[in-house]
Amino acid sequence: xxxxxxxxxxxxxxxxxxxxxxxxxxxxxxxxxxxxxxxxxxxxxxxxxxxxxxxxxxxxxxxxxxxxxxxxxxxxxxxxxxxxxxxxxxxxxxxxxxxxxxxxxxxxxxxxxxxxxxxxxxxxxxxxxxxxxxxxxxxxxxxxxxxxxxxxxxxxxxxxxxxxxxxxxxxxxxxxxxxxxxxxxxxxxxxxxxxxxxxxxxxxxxxxxxxxxxxxxxxxxxxxxxxxxxxxxxxxxxxxxxxxxxxxxxxxxxxxxxxxxxxxxxxxxxxxxxxxxxxxxxxxxxxxxxxxxxxxxxxxxxxxxxxxxxxxx
Amino acid sequence: xxxxxxxxxxxxxxxxxxxxxxxxxxxxxxxxxxxxxxxxxxxxxxxxxxxxxxxxxxxxxxxxxxxxxxxxxxxxxxxxxxxxxxxxxxxxxxxxxxxxxxxxxxxxxxxxxxxxxxxxxxxxxxxxxxxxxxxxxxxxxxxxxxxxxxxxxxxxxxxxxxxxxxxxxxxxxxxxxxxxxxxxxxxxxxxxxxxxxxxxxxxxxxxxxxxxxxxxxxxxxxxxxxxxxxxxxxxxxxxxxxxxxxxxxxxxxxxxxxxxxxxxxxxxxxxxxxxxxx
Numbered sequence: 297x298x299x300x301x302x303x304x305x306x307x308x309x310x311x312x313x314x315x316x317x318x319x320x321x322x323x324x325x326x327x328x329x330x331x332x333x334x335x336x337x338x339x340x341x342x343x344x345x346x347x348x349x350x351x352x353x354x355x356x357x358x359x360x361x362x363x364x365x366x367x368x369x370x371x372x373x374x375x376x377x378x379x380x381x382x383x384x385x386x387x388x389x390x391x392x393x394x395x396x397x398x399x400x401x402x403x404x405x406x407x408x409x410x411x412x413x414x415x416x417x418x419x420x421x422x423x424x425x426x427x428x429x430x431x432x433x434x435x436x437x438x439x440x441x442x443x444x445x446x447x448x449x450x451x452x453x454x455x456x457x458x459x460x461x462x463x464x465x466x467x468x469x470x471x472x473x474x475x476x477x478x479x480x481x482x483x484x485x486x487x488x489x490x491x492x493x494x495x496x497x498x499x500x501x502x503x504x505x506x507x508x509x510x511x512x513x514x515x516x517x518x519x520x521x522x523x524x525x526x527x528x529x530x531x532x533x534x535x536x537x538x539x540x541x542x543x544x545x546x547x548x549x550x551x552x553x554x555x556x557x558x559x560x561x562x563x564x565x566x567x568x569x570x571x572x573x574x575x576x577x578x579x580x581x582x583x584x585x586x587x588x589x590x591x592x593x594x595x596x597x598x599x600x601x602x603x604x605x606x607x608x609x
Numbered sequence: 610x611x612x613x614x615x616x617x618x619x620x621x622x623x624x625x626x627x628x629x630x631x632x633x634x635x636x637x638x639x640x641x642x643x644x645x646x647x648x649x650x651x652x653x654x655x656x657x658x659x660x661x662x663x664x665x666x667x668x669x670x671x672x673x674x675x676x677x678x679x680x681x682x683x684x685x686x687x688x689x690x691x692x693x694x695x696x697x698x699x700x701x702x703x704x705x706x707x708x709x710x711x712x713x714x715x716x717x718x719x720x721x722x723x724x725x726x727x728x729x730x731x732x733x734x735x736x737x738x739x740x741x742x743x744x745x746x747x748x749x750x751x752x753x754x755x756x757x758x759x760x761x762x763x764x765x766x767x768x769x770x771x772x773x774x775x776x777x778x779x780x781x782x783x784x785x786x787x788x789x790x791x792x793x794x795x796x797x798x799x800x801x802x803x804x805x806x807x808x809x810x811x812x813x814x815x816x817x818x819x820x821x822x823x824x825x826x827x828x829x830x831x832x833x834x835x836x837x838x839x840x841x842x843x844x845x846x847x848x849x850x851x852x853x854x855x856x857x858x859x860x861x862x863x864x865x866x867x868x869x870x871x872x873x874x875x876x877x878x879x880x881x882x883x884x885x886x887x
Binding site: 446451458591 | 732741743813843851858866
């Protein structure tokens with residue numbers, strides 16, 4: 297990627313963030329119920345005086361027309377102020393930073409588990425195509441993509457947490473023991489998808505002319521696989537890896553709920569459940585930003601990985 | 610249609626999986642007849658009964674029969690996912706065809722919007738939309754449609770762009786054919802098979818996403834028997850009544866497996882390029 301392309305991408309990210317924040321903002325406006333009343337009373341039925349409600353409404357600027365409210369929000373967001381969350385009783389920005397390590401740790405752990413399984417399984421399955429192992433791998437990956445993640449999580453909780461009593465079933469804090477089950481849950485679904493993709497990528501490379509040529513020149517199969525095919529197959533796999541990481545940051549939300557894992561996804565869902573809209577707005581924008589930055593970094597890394605893309609000076 | 614009938618005769622896997630899909634639909638339709646109990650009838654003295662001959666899948670905290678609820682759940686879950694797939698398909702294909710055929714400003718607006726949706730983890734937006742609008746199956750379907758249609762729009766658009774350049778379409782344009790006529794007669798029939806294949810392959814994944822929203826409480830609401838919601842209720846009794854979590858999950862799993870297999874086989878039947886199997 298040239299500097300110009302990177303700048304263009306950053307510009308695109310800014311535009312998308314504006315769009316996403318506008319959509320969530322509009323949704324919140326359309327939401328049923330009075331936001332201010334809920335902010336004061338939470339989900340409980342507490343009597344609140346109209347004067348109190350009006351005062352808070354004016355304080356939050358919620359009595360202004362919709363578009364001005366959005367501009368207000370945007371202006372404050374640009375100064376790093378995303379408002380105050382009444383659910384966790386702290387500034388939204390602080391809550392977002394606190395949710396970050398949990399989500400990042402969970403994503404990296406599950407990504408690691410996935411790669412440990414998928415890459416060897418995918419390669420073996422492609423090389424020994426049609427063998428018993430290949431068929432077993434294919435059946436397992438097929439089952440893996442057909443199981444809802446949250447159900448897998450519940451089954452793991454039941455088997456390892458309750459029946460075998462090996463791992464703690466109460467989440468809530470970050471530790472090695474509490475990390476195992478949620479990351480395994482995420483890894484199972486991802487590994488199923490990724491193994492298939494590794495298998496396809498390797499199979500595709502194995503059909504290329506240069507492989508035939510290398511065989512004709514008498515090179516050993518292992519040389520062809522490790523020195524020729526794998527490096528070539530790695531590029532598409534890294535793109536997919538980047539996409540999985542991005543998806544994890546957003547898609548792990550349900551699993552974070554199942555295991556009460558303190559991450560951004562759970563924060564988002566709880567914020568929505570408690571109708572804490574300042575926080576909802578913040579989390580959605582924050583997750584979008586991370587997702588897009590990761591994808592940009594992945595694309596930029598091609599420069600180093602693929603010599604063909606390097607700019608000739 | 611002919612291709613489908615032919616495929617049914619010649620492709621055994623397609624025939625078998627199609628029958629399984631029909632069986633699922635039949636179970637959903639016949640739920641009132643084959644269910645041994647009323648799925649919403651509470652019988653407090655029968656709460657948390659383990660699976661037995663009377664209650665094959667046990668009972669829940671209100672003494673409702675889990676087996677009957679799973680059977681009835683097929684109704685909510687299948688209706689939900691079929692409506693969802695249909696709406697994603699319709700919205701996406703329409704947008705994509707308009708975008709590809711008319712080009713210009715229409716194209717720019719639709720595609721920029723779709724770029725935005727794609728550069729973003731859809732599930733979190735779906736959760737936000739469904740959650741803010743308030744939990745109901747209809748809202749969950751709307752939320753997932755909003756985040757899923759862009760994939761179909763892109764696919765339809767790229768195929769329209771290809772078909773548009775073919776001689777017979779250009780001939781039709783030169784001959785003064787109206788846009789609706791050209792779209793309907795020349796373009797749609799060409800892109801439809803591929804769109805249908807994509808939609809069929811997506812049923813399973815969309816079903817899991819819909820169940821996920823219900824599981825979080827942003828989809829079906831109690832006391833409706835719906836698989837995702839049942840898992841949510843079962844989760845609180847993981848220790849005392851694990852069967853409440855096992856059977857609805859198995860139901861989702863089996864249904865998704867059947868639809869995924871069917872989707873794969875449908876592709877083999879409908880896609881002429883797919884003569885060579887890997």
